[in-house]
Amino acid sequence: MRVELDDITVTLGGRDVVQHASLVAEPGAVVGLVGPNGSGKSSLLRTVYRAVRPRLGTCRIDGRDVQRLRGRQAARAVAVMLQDPPTDFDLSVEETVMLGRVPHHASFGRDTAEDVEVVADAMRRAEITDLADRMVATLSGGQRQRVMLARALAQQSDVMVLDEPSNHLDISHQHELLSTVRSLGRTVIAALHDLNLATQYCDHVVVLDAGRVIAAGPPQQVLTPELIRSTFRVDVRVLGGHDPVFGFRRLEPATERAAERAPEPSSHDLRTESSIPT
Numbered sequence: 503m504r505v506e507l508d509d510i511t512v513t514l515g516g517r518d519v520v521q522h523a524s525l526v527a528e529p530g531a532v533v534g535l536v537g538p539n540g541s542g543k544s545s546l547l548r549t550v551y552r553a554v555r556p557r558l559g560t561c562r563i564d565g566r567d568v569q570r571l572r573g574r575q576a577a578r579a580v581a582v583m584l585q586d587p588p589t590d591f592d593l594s595v596e597e598t599v600m601l602g603r604v605p606h607h608a609s610f611g612r613d614t615a616e617d618v619e620v621v622a623d624a625m626r627r628a629e630i631t632d633l634a635d636r637m638v639a640t641l642s643g644g645q646r647q648r649v650m651l652a653r654a655l656a657q658q659s660d661v662m663v664l665d666e667p668s669n670h671l672d673i674s675h676q677h678e679l680l681s682t683v684r685s686l687g688r689t690v691i692a693a694l695h696d697l698n699l700a701t702q703y704c705d706h707v708v709v710l711d712a713g714r715v716i717a718a719g720p721p722q723q724v725l726t727p728e729l730i731r732s733t734f735r736v737d738v739r740v741l742g743g744h745d746p747v748f749g750f751r752r753l754e755p756a757t758e759r760a761a762e763r764a765p766e767p768s769s770h771d772l773r774t775e776s777s778i779p780t
């Protein structure tokens with residue numbers, strides 16, 4: 503399914519925390535939302551799963567305004583994985599993953615053999631089969647996050663919204679999660695803090711700063727050292743060749759002032775002559 507955010511403005515606490523933001527996620531594409539803390543990533547994502555109604559603009563899924571979808575239709579269309587999974591679940595892991603099947607049930611419907619199969623497959627993909635009988639409240643943050651991934655997978659929606667899905671995961675599970683999500687062929691919009699993960703797994707990235715989209719496109723074109731430096735206020739070194747990896751270092755105040763006075767070096771200069779001592 504195609505997701506289109508068209509000129510979205512979100513107002514919270516009397517302030518426009520997202521301003522005239524637009525993006526398109528083509529069917530099956532993985533789109534990364536990146537930007538500093540408070541830049542509006544979660545607020546923009548929340549318009550997709552209807553936790554927030556934009557003051558201006560429209561979010562459409564396959565041309566249909568999400569605000570006009572009925573509850574069950576919306577839940578079948580969009581699965582959500584949030585950055586801080588709830589801790590107050592009085593349910594086992596398997597029961598929690600089974601909640602992902604609710605949008606597929608008729609009212610008061612029972613779990614079907616297909617539900618059981620889909621849930622088992624989702625738990626296997628999220629590598630939590632051995633945790634099936636544990637209570638969610640007793641799990642670590644990373645394990646809970648994998649339960650939420652399994653629940654989102656079991657929902658079998660065409661669109662997945664991930665809000666900083668990997669913040670509790672170890673490196674191996676971060677890669678596992680994004681490669682699993684990528685392999686599903688669903689349309690994914692994910693807020694990501696890790697620019698290396700965004701570069702590796704996203705087809706398209708959108709950079710937000712102070713509520714506005716300041717750049718968008720393929721990660722290799724958009725996430726240049728200049729953009730990262732000016733948006734995130736860090737020094738950047740690009741390591742590696744074909745699959746570049748970023749290394750970061752805090753901008754020293756003096757360097758920052760000098761950088762503000764001096765013209766920006768070209769992308770080529772920064773890629774070959776890092777200001778980070780080796």
Ligand SMILES: Nc1ncnc2c1ncn2[C@@H]1O[C@H](COP(=O)(O)OP(=O)(O)OP(=O)(O)O)[C@@H](O)[C@H]1O
Nearest residue numbers: 514515519537538539540541542543544545546693
């Ligand atoms: N319910 C709310 N009421 C008032 N302001 C809010 C509310 N929720 C978020 N904000 C503000 O909106 C702005 C954008 O927040 P948002 O959570 O969308 O940013 P973010 O880019 O996802 O940040 P982070 O990287 O820290 O998760 C912030 O200034 C935040 O304080």
